[in-house]
Amino acid sequence: MEKKRVIWRYFKKNRLAVGGLAMVIVIFMIAIFAAVLSPYDPDKTDVSLKLKPPSPRNYLGTDQLGRDVFSRMLYGSRISLRVGFIAVGISILIGILVGATAGYYGGWIDSVLMRFVDTMLCFPSFFLILTIVALLGPSIFNIMVVIGITSWEGTARFVRAEFLSLRERDYVQAAKALGVKDGRIIFRHILPNALAPVFVTATLGVASAILIEASLSFLGFGVQPPAPSWGNILTEGRTYVFDAWWLTVFPGLAILIAVLSFNLVGDGLRDALDPRLRGRR
Amino acid sequence: MKAPLLDVRSLSVRFLTDEGTVQAVENVSLEIYPGEILGLVGESGCGKSVTALSILKLIPTPPGQISNGQVLFRGKDLLSLNEKEMEKVRGNEVAMIFQEPMTSLNPVFTVGQQIMEALIFHQGLDKREARKRAIKMLDRVKIPSPETRVDAYPHQLSGGMRQRVMIAMALSCQHDLLIADEPTTALDVTIQAEILGLLKEIQREMTMAVILITHDLGVISEIADRVAVMYAGRIVEYGPIRSIFEEMRHPYTRGLLMSLPQLDEKKERLSAIPGQVADPMALPQGCKFHPRCYLMIEDCKIEEPPLFRVNGDHLSRCIRWKECC
Amino acid sequence: MSSFILRRLGQMFVTLVGISIISWVVITQAPGSPIALTLDPKVSPKIIEQMMKNYDLDKPIYQQYYLWLKRLFTGRLYSFKDGRPVLEKIRERIGNTLLLNLVATLIIFSLAIPLGVFSARRQYSFMDHLGTFGAYLGISTPGFWIAYLLILETVRLYGYPVLGMRSFVTEGFTTAQLVMDRIWHLTLPSVILAIQGIAGISRYTRSSMLEVIRQDYIRTARAKGLPRDTVYYMHALRNALLPIITIFGFLIPDLIGGSIIIETVFAWPGIGRLSFQAVLARDYPVVMTILTISAVLTLLGNFIADILYGIADPRIRYQ
Numbered sequence: 062m063e064k065k066r067v068i069w070r071y072f073k074k075n076r077l078a079v080g081g082l083a084m085v086i087v088i089f090m091i092a093i094f095a096a097v098l099s100p101y102d103p104d105k106t107d108v109s110l111k112l113k114p115p116s117p118r119n120y121l122g123t124d125q126l127g128r129d130v131f132s133r134m135l136y137g138s139r140i141s142l143r144v145g146f147i148a149v150g151i152s153i154l155i156g157i158l159v160g161a162t163a164g165y166y167g168g169w170i171d172s173v174l175m176r177f178v179d180t181m182l183c184f185p186s187f188f189l190i191l192t193i194v195a196l197l198g199p200s201i202f203n204i205m206v207v208i209g210i211t212s213w214e215g216t217a218r219f220v221r222a223e224f225l226s227l228r229e230r231d232y233v234q235a236a237k238a239l240g241v242k243d244g245r246i247i248f249r250h251i252l253p254n255a256l257a258p259v260f261v262t263a264t265l266g267v268a269s270a271i272l273i274e275a276s277l278s279f280l281g282f283g284v285q286p287p288a289p290s291w292g293n294i295l296t297e298g299r300t301y302v303f304d305a306w307w308l309t310v311f312p313g314l315a316i317l318i319a320v321l322s323f324n325l326v327g328d329g330l331r332d333a334l335d336p337r338l339r340g341r342r
Numbered sequence: 343m344k345a346p347l348l349d350v351r352s353l354s355v356r357f358l359t360d361e362g363t364v365q366a367v368e369n370v371s372l373e374i375y376p377g378e379i380l381g382l383v384g385e386s387g388c389g390k391s392v393t394a395l396s397i398l399k400l401i402p403t404p405p406g407q408i409s410n411g412q413v414l415f416r417g418k419d420l421l422s423l424n425e426k427e428m429e430k431v432r433g434n435e436v437a438m439i440f441q442e443p444m445t446s447l448n449p450v451f452t453v454g455q456q457i458m459e460a461l462i463f464h465q466g467l468d469k470r471e472a473r474k475r476a477i478k479m480l481d482r483v484k485i486p487s488p489e490t491r492v493d494a495y496p497h498q499l500s501g502g503m504r505q506r507v508m509i510a511m512a513l514s515c516q517h518d519l520l521i522a523d524e525p526t527t528a529l530d531v532t533i534q535a536e537i538l539g540l541l542k543e544i545q546r547e548m549t550m551a552v553i554l555i556t557h558d559l560g561v562i563s564e565i566a567d568r569v570a571v572m573y574a575g576r577i578v579e580y581g582p583i584r585s586i587f588e589e590m591r592h593p594y595t596r597g598l599l600m601s602l603p604q605l606d607e608k609k610e611r612l613s614a615i616p617g618q619v620a621d622p623m624a625l626p627q628g629c630k631f632h633p634r635c636y637l638m639i640e641d642c643k644i645e646e647p648p649l650f651r652v653n654g655d656h657l658s659r660c661i662r663w664k665e666c667c
Numbered sequence: 668m669s670s671f672i673l674r675r676l677g678q679m680f681v682t683l684v685g686i687s688i689i690s691w692v693v694i695t696q697a698p699g700s701p702i703a704l705t706l707d708p709k710v711s712p713k714i715i716e717q718m719m720k721n722y723d724l725d726k727p728i729y730q731q732y733y734l735w736l737k738r739l740f741t742g743r744l745y746s747f748k749d750g751r752p753v754l755e756k757i758r759e760r761i762g763n764t765l766l767l768n769l770v771a772t773l774i775i776f777s778l779a780i781p782l783g784v785f786s787a788r789r790q791y792s793f794m795d796h797l798g799t800f801g802a803y804l805g806i807s808t809p810g811f812w813i814a815y816l817l818i819l820e821t822v823r824l825y826g827y828p829v830l831g832m833r834s835f836v837t838e839g840f841t842t843a844q845l846v847m848d849r850i851w852h853l854t855l856p857s858v859i860l861a862i863q864g865i866a867g868i869s870r871y872t873r874s875s876m877l878e879v880i881r882q883d884y885i886r887t888a889r890a891k892g893l894p895r896d897t898v899y900y901m902h903a904l905r906n907a908l909l910p911i912i913t914i915f916g917f918l919i920p921d922l923i924g925g926s927i928i929i930e931t932v933f934a935w936p937g938i939g940r941l942s943f944q945a946v947l948a949r950d951y952p953v954v955m956t957i958l959t960i961s962a963v964l965t966l967l968g969n970f971i972a973d974i975l976y977g978i979a980d981p982r983i984r985y986q
Contacts, residue, residue: 077799077800176678176681176685179678179682180686180689182917182965183686183961183962183965184920184961184962184965185919185920185921185924185958185962185965186920186924187924187927187928188927188942188957188958188961189693191946195946195947272809275809275812276811276928279809280931295812302819309812309815310816313809316812317808317809317812321803321807324807325800328799398890400886400890426894429892429893432890432891433893437890440883440890442883445882445883446883446884446886446887448884448887448902449906450905450981451902451905459891459893460892463892463893463897464892495982495985508887
């Protein structure tokens with residue numbers, strides 16, 4: 062517990078990180094209260110109102126089917142967050158499993174697993190994701206799962222490193238001597254202490270996942286309309302980019318701000334967790 | 343009485359950390375005269391390294407702060423110099439060698455390059471002359487085949503040899519003062535003796551003043567002329583070595599000496615100083631040593647004693663120095 | 668040194684095999700792949716028969732893999748879209764992608780490293796925070812979005828075509844003008860591609876410098892009286908740059924991934940664009956080949972980076 066307080070203190074000093082955290086909280090609030098905050102139904106079309114510029118009636122204008130962009134953007138935050146968190150959740154799970162096993166058992170298991178990780182790292186992940194999503198079909202479920210199963214390598218490496226050092230600790234040796242089963246040692250004794258770097262990769266992973274979904278949408282393989290995601294609002298607006306700049310600028314800004322916030326938080330966490338870099342303030 | 347080469351007056355250094363202010367060095371005064379060896383002794387954390395680093399202003403100054411004092415080198419106060427002026431002093435008039443020869447040399451440059459650097463920078467030698475001098479220095483510190491070794495990288499040399507290189511690097515500009523911070527602590531015992539012997543030899547030959555920092559009284563007894571004993575950032579005993587060893591006047595010094603294993607005595611147990619080293623963040627009131635002192639009385643808890651004059655140059659910071667030891 | 672190289676070569680070979688297997692498995696065994704199609708009852712038996720022949724689907728799995736591998740190396744793999752050999756299609760375009768990525772890499776390193784070094788020297792200062800913010804801004808911006816906005820602005824400001832590798836009307840251009848034209852078309856896409864790489868490398872440089880500065884040998888250098896700048900730029904930087912060489916290899920997959928989007932937006936005729944078109948057209952041979960080749964390039968990149976590191980670090984060079 063003491064450790065957490067120290068980490069929080071260092072984190073607080075990093076103003077960029079704190080700003081990012083504030084923004085992340087705002088985005089969360091938007092996602093949770095989207096229904097309350099939206100002035101209109103995001104799916105309601107009204108062709109008579111199509112492609113209207115931002116006005117007091119429609120804060121961010123309307124799209125080509127007359128839907129209110131502001132409401133769609135608010136709901137879009139839900140999709141972005143959902144994709145981000147579930148994809149990261151999957152990748153953390155796989156990463157921890159692989160990393161813990163490799164780090165704890167060592168030996169040939171470690172070598173094989175690390176060779177596997179090295180192999181996966183050679184693939185251009187975006188291309189791989191694009192290919193698999195194209196094969197399986199671009200549903201939100203597929204997207205989340207595919208991003209998850211292609212981004213676990215970083216977590217695996219960190220967890221493995223932690224396990225390699227922690228398994229030599231006295232309390233682990235003691236537990237082993239007492240005959241505690243391996244699984245229990247891994248999960249109850251070592252894992253809680255090894256989780257620190259996972260928070261960093263998780264946060265950065267959310268940022269990355271949101272960006273990947275947006276890029277997939279741009280190529281037509283993201284979350285499909287009519288479900289409102291920031292990526293597909295932007296893509297649909299591509300055809301009207303000269304006439305309706307609001308369909309391009311606002312979703313892009315939203316993506317930028319969301320990704321930036323998560324990145325800043327992740328970076329702040331990384332600095333706060335690294336004792337070697339402290340000490341000048 | 344000659345003037346001291348280095349005169350440290352009331353030096354106080356503190357560190358501002360997140361957990362509070364740590365007073366690492368409090369009111370330390372010492373002098374070193376030309377050509378003599380001053381030993382600075384104490385356990386880990388007593389502030390001796392901080393004192394040494396402060397002389398050359400090598401303390402990182404965001405957390406560290408020299409809160410008080412003067413460091414007069416040939417009458418000039420080093421603490422008042424700016425960085426550029428300090429750079430002329432460091433490595434040129436005052437040299438310093440450190441404890442860990444493994445990590446104190448830059449791994450990507452050859453040993454020769456690192457020695458030549460100082461020569462080229464401080465004395466304006468050209469590359470060829472600097473190289474010749476570097477080889478000469480390596481030979482002086484008794485490194486075999488110096489002409490080939492000069493192009494070796496630090497990782498290719500053993501710990502003892504690396505420390506010799508450090509000494510060569512430090513001496514290349516012929517200084518009047520060398521600060522040696524635990525130069526032998528990280529080495530094997532046999533190598534220790536060699537390095538110490540080398541230091542003494544060079545010191546005598548160049549009539550160089552040396553501040554030798556160590557926690558090992560045995561080392562001090564062999565080569566120092568005068569000794570300063572530090573505890574919890576303060577000097578607790580100070581004086582010529584003979585005077586201190588023959589009649590020590592501070593319980594801490596006594597404790598240090600008693601805890602040295604003697605080969606010619608038969609003892610059941612090594613006597614250790616009871617208690618633990620004072621925590622710099624939570625120093626006791628009054629005399630900082632009193633919780634561990636066998637001579638402690640009530641007065642010790644009230645006020646920190648000043649330095650009492652035992653005789654001549656011999657000083658002690660114990661109110662019961664007359665009865666001591 | 669030679670044992671170091673040999674060991675790395677051995678590891679590389681194992682990884683190569685792994686890459687080829689994974690590439691092949693991912694494409695052919697996933698749902699939506701040709702095999703799945705054959706199991707689909709709605710597809711007519713004649714088409715199924717054709718597919719079986721084309722993909723050797725009637726043969727056992729390991730033979731399929733082996734045959735594919737053989738076809739890959741002998742250049743006998745044909746695109747579905749237009750029946751041309753895959754390797755030929757790739758060869759036509761790979762130069763363009765390499766050109767783009769090379770320029771982007773140059774931009775990245777020439778900007779990111781000074782940025783990182785600068786940031787480290789003034790840790791916690793306003794400039795440091797600004798640098799961090801700028802770097803993260805770069806990495807968080809959706810490439811296609813900023814590309815679109817910039818294209819629109821440039822076209823509006825200069826009225827000059829930006830898409831593709833060269834302007835449409837290039838007859839009568841002198842060589843100098845051709846070169847200028849080429850550079851003009853290169854600028855925007857390579858800059859955008861670079862922006863995303865700058866953040867990572869500058870942060871890495873920064874933390875590497877911060878770690879090196881705290882080392883004992885830096886204290887020794889200062890104790891020798893060397894000026895601050897010499898200590899920083901000679902002693903510290905030289906050590907801090909070493910680990911950066913190793914991550915150079917990992918830039919490659921990111922650049923290739925980024926290429927897909929940038930090349931598509933800018934209509935740049937490289938393999939990024941080719942791979943996207945192949946995905947759209949379900950042109951599996953092309954997709955598989957590009958996947959494999961990218962992975963192999965990454966592997967090679969890492970290998971070269973490791974060798975360079977071994978040369979640069981005297982501790983490895985002279986064991």
